[in-house]
Amino acid sequence: MGSIAIIGAQWGDEGKGKIVHLLTENADVICRYQGGNNAGHTVVAGGKKYVLHLIPSGILKEGKICIIGNGLVVNPYALQDEIDLLKTLGIECGSRLFISDRASLIMPYHIELDHAYEESLGIGTTKRGIGPAYSYKYARMGLRPCDLEEEDYVKTTVGTVLDEVNATLVNRFGRNPLDLSRVLEDIRAYRDILKPFVTDTSLLLNRCINEGKNVIFEGAQGILLDIDFGTYPYVTSSNPSTGGICTGLGISPKSIGRVLGVLKAYTTRVGEGPFPTELEDKTGEFIRKKGGEFGASTGRPRRCGWFDAVAARHALRTAGIEELAMTKLDVLDGLEKIRVCTQYQVDGQRTDEFPANVAVLARVEPVYEEHEGWDNLGGVKNYKDLSKSAHRYIDRIEDLLGVRVAIVSTGSDEKETIQRTNLWD
Numbered sequence: 529m530g531s532i533a534i535i536g537a538q539w540g541d542e543g544k545g546k547i548v549h550l551l552t553e554n555a556d557v558i559c560r561y562q563g564g565n566n567a568g569h570t571v572v573a574g575g576k577k578y579v580l581h582l583i584p585s586g587i588l589k590e591g592k593i594c595i596i597g598n599g600l601v602v603n604p605y606a607l608q609d610e611i612d613l614l615k616t617l618g619i620e621c622g623s624r625l626f627i628s629d630r631a632s633l634i635m636p637y638h639i640e641l642d643h644a645y646e647e648s649l650g651i652g653t654t655k656r657g658i659g660p661a662y663s664y665k666y667a668r669m670g671l672r673p674c675d676l677e678e679e680d681y682v683k684t685t686v687g688t689v690l691d692e693v694n695a696t697l698v699n700r701f702g703r704n705p706l707d708l709s710r711v712l713e714d715i716r717a718y719r720d721i722l723k724p725f726v727t728d729t730s731l732l733l734n735r736c737i738n739e740g741k742n743v744i745f746e747g748a749q750g751i752l753l754d755i756d757f758g759t760y761p762y763v764t765s766s767n768p769s770t771g772g773i774c775t776g777l778g779i780s781p782k783s784i785g786r787v788l789g790v791l792k793a794y795t796t797r798v799g800e801g802p803f804p805t806e807l808e809d810k811t812g813e814f815i816r817k818k819g820g821e822f823g824a825s826t827g828r829p830r831r832c833g834w835f836d837a838v839a840a841r842h843a844l845r846t847a848g849i850e851e852l853a854m855t856k857l858d859v860l861d862g863l864e865k866i867r868v869c870t871q872y873q874v875d876g877q878r879t880d881e882f883p884a885n886v887a888v889l890a891r892v893e894p895v896y897e898e899h900e901g902w903d904n905l906g907g908v909k910n911y912k913d914l915s916k917s918a919h920r921y922i923d924r925i926e927d928l929l930g931v932r933v934a935i936v937s938t939g940s941d942e943k944e945t946i947q948r949t950n951l952w953d
């Protein structure tokens with residue numbers, strides 16, 4: 529008992545929402561520590577599908593405390609939409625959702641800037657203002673929930689920042705300037721939306737930890753999208769990796785217990801950037817259709833490819849992942865042969881390491897080994913009931929990564945899961 533960090537070990541969309549939901553049964557507190565409403569955590573429970581973008585998936589289970597930490601960028605309008613949606617499902621956030629007074633606010637001009645920069649940079653962002661909100665935070669031009677009651681402070685700060693923003697919008701992108709009074713109106717609306725939820729969440733969470741409550745740290749995106757360890761610049765602007773937990777919540781590294789990585793039995797990526805094992809053929813199309821690989825946030829088709837052990841090893845090492853959940857094994861049902869990338873060949877040499885530079889990554893050739901396929905794994909609940917070829921596939925991936933697969937998911941419903949270890953023990 530203690531805490532479990534649940535971290536995406538690929539390019540996001542690994543199925544973290546389902547795993548969080550599963551482990552929430554024994555948790556008291558579920559916290560997000562980075563990102564914003566660029567995430568899309570899909571949970572299928574009781575035959576219904578829920579997609580959450582900002583509020584931790586734990587909110588779906590009654591009585592659980594949910595925290596949005598200081599490391600997030602928060603769009604209060606998106607938050608309100610999610611609260612309203614949950615209400616229609618009979619879920620009240622009121623007494624159990626807490627938002628850090630030190631989180632960063634996504635302002636309307638961050639969204640405008642995200643659209644503008646996307647036209648020239650072509651990162652393939654979600655256009656939700658995530659990158660600009662983090663940029664302005666680090667440039668010390670951000671606004672936080674704790675600022676909103678201080679009207680003079682807000683007016684002066686936003687006035688200065690808007691001069692900067694408008695100079696960029698008008699001079700750099702030929703767009704229309706934003707009006708200060710409109711922005712101040714948005715800020716008043718932000719204050720009203722956030723007021724019931726804002727608190728010092730570091731204080732709250734440390735109290736919970738000291739009382740011995742079980743905590744889940746819910747990562748968003750994945751390590752290959754990490755601003756430091758991902759495929760820069762084709763990354764998000766935060767640290768989905770384990771390091772983001774301490775800074776994004778204000779807790780001690782000693783409070784992080786188990787570190788569980790989540791990865792698919794294959795690989796997907798949304799947006800631009802190199803993807804060595806990408807399949808731009810009918811097998812890729814088969815995986816996309818069968819796996820429903822369309823972005824939960826933007827609906828964009830996801831790029832699909834074989835499992836990449838080089839990328840996964842890099843993710844596991846940089847995030848200190850000690851156990852794995854492998855999702856969507858059943859999606860590969862029906863394929864005669866399944867490939868796994870074990871090494872890269874680049875500039876005439878074989879390597880086990882993931883290159884830092886994207887131009888190098890774009891020219892690597894995956895070195896594959898081939899495995900027998902399988903059929904009919906959908907919904908299997910016991911490890912022994914998986915086929916021999918599926919056992920061999922999992923054993924081989926454990927071998928290549930040096931980490932045990934503790935959970936195997938064979939379908940989207942929470943019941944369609946094999947738990948080889950009780951992670952709360």
Ligand code: IMP
Pocket residue numbers: 539540541566567568651652653654655656657658659748749753762763764765798799800
């Ligand atoms: P941003 O986070 O909107 O700035 O987008 C930066 C990159 O991260 C783009 O390639 C997005 O497609 C990707 N991205 C952001 N959030 C997610 C996610 O939750 N799943 C998968 N990809 C994501």
